[in-house]
Each structure stands twice: as C-alpha cells, then as structure tokens.
Amino acid sequence: MNVIVCVKQIPDPALPQSLDPSTKTIKRDGKLILDESDSYGVEMALQLVGKAGGGEVSLVSMAPNGETSGMRTALAMGAAKGVLVSDPALQGTDALTTAKILAAAAQKCGEFDLIIAATESTDGYTGTVPEQMAEVLGLPSITFAKTVAIDGTNLKVNRQTEAGFDEISCTLPALVSVTAGVVEPRYPSFKGIMAAKSKPVDTVTAADLGVQPVGWAGAGQEITDIAQAAERQAGEIVEDDGEGFAKIVSFLESKKVI
Amino acid sequence: MKVWVYAQAAEGAVTTGTLELLTKARSLGDVEAFLGGDAGDHAAALGEYGATKVYGTGDLGGHLPGVAVASAMKAVIDGGDRPDLIMFPQSYEGRDVMARLSVKLDRTVLTNNTDVEVDGSTVKTTTPVFGGNTLVTAAFTGEGPFLAAFRPKSFVAESAGGGAAEVASAAVGDLGATGAAKVEAVHVEEHSGPKLDEAAVVVSGGRGLGEAGNYATIETLAKLLKGAPGASRAIVDAGWVPYSYQVGQTGKVVKPDIYIAVGISGATQHMVGMKGSKTIIAINKDKEAPIFGIADLGIVGDAQKIVPKLIEALQGR
Numbered sequence: 001m002n003v004i005v006c007v008k009q010i011p012d013p014a015l016p017q018s019l020d021p022s023t024k025t026i027k028r029d030g031k032l033i034l035d036e037s038d039s040y041g042v043e044m045a046l047q048l049v050g051k052a053g054g055g056e057v058s059l060v061s062m063a064p065n066g067e068t069s070g071m072r073t074a075l076a077m078g079a080a081k082g083v084l085v086s087d088p089a090l091q092g093t094d095a096l097t098t099a100k101i102l103a104a105a106a107q108k109c110g111e112f113d114l115i116i117a118a119t120e121s122t123d124g125y126t127g128t129v130p131e132q133m134a135e136v137l138g139l140p141s142i143t144f145a146k147t148v149a150i151d152g153t154n155l156k157v158n159r160q161t162e163a164g165f166d167e168i169s170c171t172l173p174a175l176v177s178v179t180a181g182v183v184e185p186r187y188p189s190f191k192g193i194m195a196a197k198s199k200p201v202d203t204v205t206a207a208d209l210g211v212q213p214v215g216w217a218g219a220g221q222e223i224t225d226i227a228q229a230a231e232r233q234a235g236e237i238v239e240d241d242g243e244g245f246a247k248i249v250s251f252l253e254s255k256k257v258i
Numbered sequence: 259m260k261v262w263v264y265a266q267a268a269e270g271a272v273t274t275g276t277l278e279l280l281t282k283a284r285s286l287g288d289v290e291a292f293l294g295g296d297a298g299d300h301a302a303a304l305g306e307y308g309a310t311k312v313y314g315t316g317d318l319g320g321h322l323p324g325v326a327v328a329s330a331m332k333a334v335i336d337g338g339d340r341p342d343l344i345m346f347p348q349s350y351e352g353r354d355v356m357a358r359l360s361v362k363l364d365r366t367v368l369t370n371n372t373d374v375e376v377d378g379s380t381v382k383t384t385t386p387v388f389g390g391n392t393l394v395t396a397a398f399t400g401e402g403p404f405l406a407a408f409r410p411k412s413f414v415a416e417s418a419g420g421g422a423a424e425v426a427s428a429a430v431g432d433l434g435a436t437g438a439a440k441v442e443a444v445h446v447e448e449h450s451g452p453k454l455d456e457a458a459v460v461v462s463g464g465r466g467l468g469e470a471g472n473y474a475t476i477e478t479l480a481k482l483l484k485g486a487p488g489a490s491r492a493i494v495d496a497g498w499v500p501y502s503y504q505v506g507q508t509g510k511v512v513k514p515d516i517y518i519a520v521g522i523s524g525a526t527q528h529m530v531g532m533k534g535s536k537t538i539i540a541i542n543k544d545k546e547a548p549i550f551g552i553a554d555l556g557i558v559g560d561a562q563k564i565v566p567k568l569i570e571a572l573q574g575r
Contacts, residue, residue, distance in 0.1 A: 013526075017388050018388075019387075019392065019394070094366045094367075095360075095366070095367055095369075096360050096361065096364070096365070096366050096367065099361070119508065120508065122527075125369075125370065125507065126367065126369050126370075127348075127353050127369055127370075128353055128356060128357035128360065128367050128369060129357075130357075131324055131353070131354050131357030131358055132357045132358075132360060132361050134358075134436070135325075135328075135357070135358045135361035135362065135436070136361055138434065138435055138436060139435065139436065140325070140435060140436050140437065140438035140439040141322075141324070141325070141354075141436075141439065142322070142439050143324070143350065143353070143354055144350055146501070159322075160350065160501055161350060161444075162268060162349065162350065162502075163268065163269075163444075163446045163447065163502075164444075164445040164446045164447035164502070165445050165447075166441050166442075166443065166444050166445070167441070167442045167443040167444075167445070168322070168439050168440065168441055168442065169439070169440055169442050170438050170439035170440070171438045174438065174439065179501070179508075180491070180495045180508075181494065181495035181496070181497065219366060219399075220365060220366030220398060220399055220400050221366050221368060221396045221397065221398055221399060222396065222397055222399055223394060223395070223396050224382060224395050224396060224397045225393075225394070225395035226392060226393070226394055226395075227392070227393045227395070228391065228392060228393070229386060229390055229391055229392065229393050231391065231552075232533060232538075232551075232552040234550060234551050234552065234553060234556070235553060235554035235555055235556070236554070236555055236556070237545070237550050237553070237555075237556035237557075237558065238556070238557060238558065239545070239558045239559065240557050240558060240559025240560070240563070240564055244541075244557040244559050244564050245557075245564050245565075245567040245568040245571055246571065247555065247557060248518075248539060248541075248555065248557065248564075248568055249568065249571050249572070251539065251554075251555045252483070252516070255515070255516060255537060257459060257483060257515070257516055258483070258572065258575065
C-alpha cells in the first residue's frame with residue numbers, strides 16, 4: 001500500500017500575514033512550517049500503510065527557495081521520501097496549475113494506491129486543488145473525509161455534508177481530502193527527527209515536470225486591487241467583577257432580544 | 259453576458275445560497291441555472307429568482323455531484339451553449355463541481371468571493387483575506403467561461419417574480435474511472451431549534467469552556483435566547499461537538515442580529531464566519547484576545563463562571 005500525501009509549507013499562521021505589494025502574493029520569505037491541516041493527512045497515511053502491513057508514504061510539495069523544513073516534519077513523523085517542486089517561475093501560480101504540478105510530482109513517486117490532501121490550505125484556502133488533481137490524474141475522489149478505512153482494494157469513507165455525512169465506497173486508486181481532526185497527528189520522535197535529515201527529497205522544477213505555462217503567466221487571473229476593509233470598532237470591554245453577566249442581560253434588553 | 263448558477267437543493271427545496279447567487283446574477287446578465295438532479299422539481303423556484311432556463315442532470319445514480327455535474331456541464335458547453343461566467347456557492351458540492359470543471363475547460367477558479375463586478379467582458383471578483391482585513395480584487399484573463407465561487411450571505415436573495423424556468427436536460431456522460439466513488443448511505447444529523455445560519459441569535463463556544471461537558475451551557479443559553487448553538491473549529495476538531503456546529507472559514511458563515519462568543523479567542527478562521535453579525539458579545543479570560551477587537555460588548559472573565567450566572571438570570575425572568 002503506497003500513499004502519497006500533498007503537504008504545503010506555509011508561513012507560521014500565528015504570525016501576522018501580509019501581501020507583498022510588488023508580487024501581489026502572500027509574503028513567504030521567512031521560515032516555512034508544515035501546514036497543520038496536512039499533518040492529519042500524513043498521520044492518516046501512516047496509519048493506513050501500517051494497517052496494510054507494507055508500503056510507504058511519499059510526500060509532494062511545492063514551495064519557493066527549495067524550502068523543505070515543513071516536509072522534514074512530515075518525514076520525521078514517518079514518511080519515507082518526498083518530491084519538492086521549487087522554481088522561481090512558480091510565483092503567482094494559481095490552483096489549477098498547482099494541481100497539474102502536484103499531479104506530475106505524484107507520478108514521480110512511483111506506483112500509488114491513494115493520494116491524501118487536506119480540504120484546503122491554511123494560508124491560501126482556495127480549496128479546489130485536491131479535486132483538480134484527481135481530474136488531472138483521471139482518478140475518483142472523495143472530498144471532506146471524516147473517516148477513512150481500506151478493505152483490500154476498496155475504500156470506505158464517511159464524507160462530511162451540509163446535513164450530516166454520507167457513507168461512500170470507492171475502488172483504489174483514488175484521492176481523498178481529509179478534514180482536520182480526522183485522526184490525532186503524532187509528534188515526531190527524536191529518532192524520527194534524526195532519521196528525517198537523511199531521507200531523500202527530490203527537488204525538481206516545473207520544466208522538469210513538463211508543466212507549462214506556470215506562475216502569473218499561466219494563472220488566468222490578475223490581481224487588480226488590494227484594499228483595506230472597513231474595520232469594526234471595538235465597543236465596551238469590561239473586567240468581570242462577578243456582575244459581568246448583568247452587563248450582558250442589560251445589553252440584550254437594550255437590543256430587545258429579551 | 260450569460261451567467262450560469264450552479265443550483266443546489268436540500269430537503270426538497272432550492273438552497274438559500276443558490277437564490278442569493280441568482281439574485282446577483284440577474285444584475286449581471288441573462289441567467290440560467292444548472293442542477294445536479296431533476297430540474298423539473300425546482301423550475302418554479304429557480305424561475306422566480308431570475309433563471310430563464312434550468313439544466314438538470316436527472317438522478318445522479320449515487321455518483322458524487324463533483325464529477326457527474328462537471329461532466330454534464332462540459333457536454334452542454336461543448337454542444338454550443340457557452341456561458342461567460344459560472345457562479346458556484348462556496349459549498350462542499352459547489353467546490354467539487356467547480357474544481358472538476360476547471361480542469362475539463364482548462365480555466366482558473368476564483369473562490370471565497372464576496373462580490374463580483376462585470377465591466378463589458380471583464381469579470382472581477384473580490385475576496386476578503388487575512389480574516390477579512392484586506393480585500394483582494396482579481397480579474398479573470400483570457401476567455402470564459404470564468405469560474406467563481408461565493409461565500410454564503412454575500413448577496414441578499416430577492417424574488418424577481420419570474421415564471422417557471424424552461425427545463426432542459428443535461429446528460430452525465432461516461433465517467434470512466436473517475437466515477438468509481440458511490441454514495442452508499444446518507445445520514446442526516448438531527449437538530450432542534452433554528453438553523454445555525456438562519457438564527458437571529460447565535461451562541462458559540464470555544465476552548466475557554468474548559469471541557470466538553472461544559473458545552474451544555476452553550477446549548478441552554480442558545481435555547482433561552484431562541485437561538486442556535488455554534489462552535490469554534492478548535493472544539494469541533496477536539497470532537498466536543500459535530501462539524502455541523504462550526505462557525506468560520508471552513509464551517510458556516512453566520513450573520514445573526516446577536517452573536518455571543520464564549521471562550522473563543524477569535525482566530526482568523528473563526529472571525530471570517532461571524533464578523534458580519536450585527537452585534538457581537540464576547541466573553542473571554544484573555545483581555546488581549548482578538549475577539550475583543552470586534553466586540554460591541556466584551557466581558558473579560560471566566561466563561562465557566564459567567565455563563566451559569568447569565569443562564570440563571572435569564573431563567574428568572
């Protein structure tokens with residue numbers, strides 16, 4: 001059982017984010033970390049391969065400046081190897097081209113049974129890349145998976161819906177996007193962190209993968225304006241002195257809710 | 259300009275999100291709707307909100323809408339009925355159909371939009387980023403169909419008083435390997451009281467509640483105010499409440515008259531889903547919590563102490 005996981009390396013979301021006015025893209029010049037949303041997919045892949053009793057987990061990622069620190073976290077968790085697509089030409093690449101690139105990178109990983117991705121990234125959150133990848137690769141896909149189980153060559157997924165969830169079955173190979181919380185991601189062990197340093201990451205360019213055009217040239221969109229939104233003003237903030245609840249009651253009264 | 263709206267139905271009725279998009283679409287040009295399912299069932303509602311025609315795929319036969327509806331849309335477009343813009347609700351299904359179609363047409367997607375503007379043949383959409391403090395406007399380049407998805411409640415649904423839409427059929431072609439995923443069973447999670455995204459009052463709980471058992475106080479408070487209970491992503495991920503309670507970027511977008519955030523610090527992810535509320539009340543231990551930056555009334559204190567007192571006071575009325 002070989003599983004490929006799409007991992008995004010992003011600026012730490014706990015820090016303030018901003019757009020670079022010259023490139024009109026999210027500033028990604030600092031250290032990048034593994035998108036927490038992807039840690040669930042990595043954990044899920046490791047568990048599925050463990051249950052299957054053989055095979056390996058491979059990673060595919062696209063990031064500027066040959067960045068691998070986020071991938072190393074996933075390798076430290078237990079993934080075996082990775083393909084990183086890093087190329088200055090990729091700046092401004094849209095979701096569709098990203099999907100083409102990751103699909104080509106996945107094919108460099110060798111035979112696979114399953115591709116796992118998060119439902120969306122934390123920084124850009126376009127939310128279409130997994131399904132677009134499936135279409136590029138001609139695979140069936142199940143998005144918003146809450147649980148994933150494999151029985152032989154059959155995949156069983158509980159898929160989140162607006163009303164509840166659907167039980168889906170599907171033959172392999174396939175692509176699944178998993179919601180946060182689907183499993184509890186493990187912390188890398190010291191041994192895992194040491195081992196990750198020597199695990200192979202194959203760094204390639206878009207041209208190596210034969211995907212053209214990329215970057216803003218292939219994006220089918222251009223940013224025409226970046227503006228500050230009108231901000232809400234903060235109102236009255238008070239420390240609770242034991243009577244804070246009464247403030248809320250009179251506020252609700254003033255709004256005629258009660 | 260010809261605009262298609264990807265129409266969704268739930269519990270036998272066209273969704274509010276669909277009606278919102280139809281209302282906006284008719285200010286942009288001629289409107290047609292495209293539905294995964296039996297179009298005849300919804301031709302009256304879709305027509306009332308401005309669609310002159312509705313394509314329906316008929317029963318999807320257990321296929322997920324993403325792959326099936328995109329295939330049917332592609333076939334109609336190849337047949338010569340080519341829209342300039344296709345508007346999708348930012349929903350599970352909307353995202354999937356849009357993503358599949360974007361590859362089939364080799365066209366980019368713009369998602370999470372809250373507005374759209376048409377100037378001649380140029381289509382621009384606006385997306386709030388970084389929790390809504392920055393608005394990015396992007397224009398599609400090249401030729402249509404342009405594919406754009408819109409967050410719920412971006413527009414207000416208003417009837418156009420139109421007659422039933424003309425019904426046309428759009429067959430789902432051979433899906434090959436991509437059609438292997440099949441729906442085996444459908445589960446609807448029961449809920450009582452008003453729906454989260456329609457309630458006039460929403461009371462949401464977060465990590466500050468301390469433990470899963472304390473969420474019951476949120477439900478009690480919501481019920482007393484005839485509102486709906488909601489949750490931050492943190493406690494949904496922790497398994498305290500089902501995903502259907504989640505307010506935020508990846509959950510429901512709510513715009514109630516009163517939003518009460520209990521023990522929620524105000525991560526970007528959450529703020530995006532509730533900052534459109536008319537009035538916001540926040541209870542949080544940390545006076546530096548970002549939620550206080552947008553609250554009309556903020557109480558700095560322990561939610562586990564304040565909420566029970568509030569409930570008692572309301573019950574005593």
